Amino acid sequence: MTEFSPIALGFLGSLAAGSLTAFGAVPVLFGRLPSQGTRDLSLGFAAGVMLAASFFSLIIPALDAAELQFDNEAAPAAIVCLAILLGMGAVALMNEKLPHEHFSVGREGPEAASLRRVWLFIIAITIHNFPEGLAVGVGFGSGGLKDGLPLAIGIGLQNAPEGLAVAVSLLGEGYSKRRAWGIAALTGLVEPIGGLLGAGIITFSQPLLPWGLAFAAGAMLYVISHEIIPETHRRGHQDKATLGLSIGFVLMLFLDVWLG
Ligand SMILES: [Zn+2]
Numbered sequence: 001m002t003e004f005s006p007i008a009l010g011f012l013g014s015l016a017a018g019s020l021t022a023f024g025a026v027p028v029l030f031g032r033l034p035s036q037g038t039r040d041l042s043l044g045f046a047a048g049v050m051l052a053a054s055f056f057s058l059i060i061p062a063l064d065a066a067e068l069q070f071d072n073e074a075a076p077a078a079i080v081c082l083a084i085l086l087g088m089g090a091v092a093l094m095n096e097k098l099p100h101e102h103f104s105v106g107r108e109g110p111e112a113a114s115l116r117r118v119w120l121f122i123i124a125i126t127i128h129n130f131p132e133g134l135a136v137g138v139g140f141g142s143g144g145l146k147d148g149l150p151l152a153i154g155i156g157l158q159n160a161p162e163g164l165a166v167a168v169s170l171l172g173e174g175y176s177k178r179r180a181w182g183i184a185a186l187t188g189l190v191e192p193i194g195g196l197l198g199a200g201i202i203t204f205s206q207p208l209l210p211w212g213l214a215f216a217a218g219a220m221l222y223v224i225s226h227e228i229i230p231e232t233h234r235r236g237h238q239d240k241a242t243l244g245l246s247i248g249f250v251l252m253l254f255l256d257v258w259l260g
Contacts, residue, residue, distance in 0.1 A: 007199040008142060010065025012136035013148050014195025017136055017156035018129065021188025024160025025167035025181050030150035031167060037240050040232045042161035044241035047228045048248025050128075054217040054224075056256040057151050058124035058135055059084070061142075062213035069207060080214040081126045087218020091127055095120075095226070118169045121227060125162050126187045131216030132159075138213060140201035150259035159188055165231070 004012070027033055034042070059080060067077030132155045163184045170180035184227030198216075202209050232241035 001131070006141045006203055007011075007196065009145065009148060010140040010199025011047075011192055011196045013140050013152040014133040014136040014155075014198075015192040016161060017152045018188035018191030018195075021129070021159040021163035021166075021191075022181070022185035024163035025184035027164060028167040028171055028180050028184075028241045029177050029178065034164075036235055039165060039168065040235065040237035041240040041244040043228060044232045045248035046158035046161045046165075046245025047224050047232065047241075048156050048245035048250075049252040050132075050228070052092030052219050052225050052247075052249045052256070053132075053135065053151065053154050053158075053196050053253035054220045055249050056253060057139065058213045058220070061138075062217065063212040065067035065142075065213065066210035069210070076210070077097075079210055084218035084221070086182035087131070087215035087221040088099050089218075090215070091219045091222040092224075094127060095124070095169070115173050118173050121169060121231060122183065122187060124227040125166055126190055126221050129187060129190040129217040130194040133191035133196075134212065134216045135180070135194075136191070136196035137198025137200070138202045138209065138216075140200075141193075141202035142209065146259075149190060150255045152253050153259070155191075157251075158228075159191075160249045160250065163188060204258075219256075226255040 033039070062080045062083070070076055076077055108119055128236050136148060136151050139151040166187055167180040167184035170183055171177065175183070198212065201212055229241070229245075232238075232244070
């Protein structure tokens with residue numbers, strides 16, 4: 001694999017991971033959907049993978065990278081904490097700026113509100129796909145295949161249920177099968193853009209690395225807590241959602257240690 005530059009690897013790896021979003025949404029084209037409980041379980045799985053990826057693939061490497069830049073212990077921790085909060089704040093601000101009907105609060109309006117809720121979910125998924133791509137790109141850019149591969153696999157795995165969730169919710173709003181699948185596929189294509197940027201930044205500017213990694217972790221943590229977990233609990237399948245989250249979390253932890 002030496003013939004590929006880190007930037008090309010970062011792009012291809014994040015493109016492959018992002019494409020699994022479209023793959024996961026394929027069942028809507030055939031109208032054979034898994035039950036709501038199974039979908040909540042698989043979206044819970046996605047939340048678990050993302051949670052583990054935030055810590056093991058973003059926050060810990062961010063601390064390691066920051067420790068190379070400073071002699072004392074407080075500065076790396078402070079930088080990573082600040083960057084996490086900035087990442088969370090950035091997504092919160094984006095949510096704030098959008099005309100917003102919240103998931104759990106806004107039930108009053110009929111169809112318009114429900115359509116808006118679905119689109120907010122889609123926007124949140126799209127937004128968090130960017131830091132996911134960034135993470136994959138940074139992985140390949142800093143550590144080559146060894147660091148990039150577990151991330152690409154883990155991120156790819158959790159994209160499939162996300163793609164399905166997006167397509168199914170659009171189907172529920174009356175979108176055609178093809179359009180629902182197409183929009184779901186588009187949300188995943190943000191990932192190679194993030195991947196290219198991530199691999200590029202780390203290749204050209206090492207001091208930015210801890211900031212970028214921790215910012216991406218913060219953005220993902222916000223989406224997990226604010227959109228994905230509430231979505232899996234909305235229809236009374238908390239047990240399945242939590243089971244999915246546990247499986248996703250330990251699987252990503254295992255992948256990261258085993259392949260990383
Ligand atoms: Zn995700």
